[in-house]
Amino acid sequence: MKLGFISDLHLSEKTPSTNEGFFKFLKTAAQEFSHLYILGDLFESWIGDDDDSSFASDVTEHIKTATRSGLEIFFMHGNRDFLCGNKFAEDANITILPDPFFIDYFDQKIALSHGDDFCTDDLKYIEFKKEVRSSSWQEDFLSKPLEERQKIASNMRDASQSNKDKKDLSIMDVAANTIHEFFIQNNISLLIHGHTHRPNTHQISEPNVDGVRIVLGDWHDTGWCLTLEDQERVLEEFKL
Numbered sequence: 001m002k003l004g005f006i007s008d009l010h011l012s013e014k015t016p017s018t019n020e021g022f023f024k025f026l027k028t029a030a031q032e033f034s035h036l037y038i039l040g041d042l043f044e045s046w047i048g049d050d051d052d053s054s055f056a057s058d059v060t061e062h063i064k065t066a067t068r069s070g071l072e073i074f075f076m077h078g079n080r081d082f083l084c085g086n087k088f089a090e091d092a093n094i095t096i097l098p099d100p101f102f103i104d105y106f107d108q109k110i111a112l113s114h115g116d117d118f119c120t121d122d123l124k125y126i127e128f129k130k131e132v133r134s135s136s137w138q139e140d141f142l143s144k145p146l147e148e149r150q151k152i153a154s155n156m157r158d159a160s161q162s163n164k165d166k167k168d169l170s171i172m173d174v175a176a177n178t179i180h181e182f183f184i185q186n187n188i189s190l191l192i193h194g195h196t197h198r199p200n201t202h203q204i205s206e207p208n209v210d211g212v213r214i215v216l217g218d219w220h221d222t223g224w225c226l227t228l229e230d231q232e233r234v235l236e237e238f239k240l
């Protein structure tokens, strides 16, 4: 049993070489891994399962092909692709997981998350998330024509970028007290997440918490993957 964890690939029509790198990664993963967990932001943006672009169907097909050779693929929503729905999951032959999701591995309880929920100092983002995750907002958005949705998503990407330029870097990272509480409340020894694009392994030794937090990296010219095999844990960056 070998488990792989990736996140923040941000695939789009504009990233052909990263897309190809992911397809190659999937081929290797299908041979080497039993389970692959994609912890959000697989896509730069997902505007609905009715997206009829060749890019969307190409990625979906490659994922499905990997699952056909026995690899189980799990997907968790990120802040860019929270609109991936049941049709996408069926077409790609994957299982969508809630955030957070817990797995038992040997004697460890491991938590998986996209990671944005730990950024509790970013109050504007929390407010934004509440709005766009409400079913009323989603029903309204998904009822708009594809082209209009594309435009809204692209405007929102620009707005997000200029908002981030004004935000202090520290508020866009996880909040230490939120992580501390999360470890205690869920009695976990390992937390794996993405979102912040700050790949690292953090040892946490605090009152009542003795654990590890692993942050996955984002994909561009290189990719990042955490693998768990028996008791061995490797977080590595590789050329795409």
Ligand code: LP5
Pocket (backbone or CB within 6 Å): 044, 045, 046, 047, 079, 080, 081, 082, 083, 116, 119, 122, 124, 125, 128, 131, 132, 152, 153, 156, 157, 159, 160, 161, 163, 164, 167, 172
């Ligand atoms: O994504 P990234 O890395 O740039 O920044 C994130 C947070 N931003 C977002 C927004 C997404 O990037 C937008 C793209 C979504 C594509 C999905 C398409 C379908 C839905 C279309 C959505 C309208 O998640 C950013 C965080 C950062 O991570 C670090 O954690 O800071 O948060 C923001 O930029 C949010 C702003 O601070 C607040 C925005 C105020 C706008 C309020 C409008 C209310 C809702 C109306 C929706 C049109």
Ligand code: MN
Pocket (backbone or CB within 6 Å): 040, 041, 078, 079, 080, 114, 116, 194, 195, 196
């Ligand atoms: Mn994210």
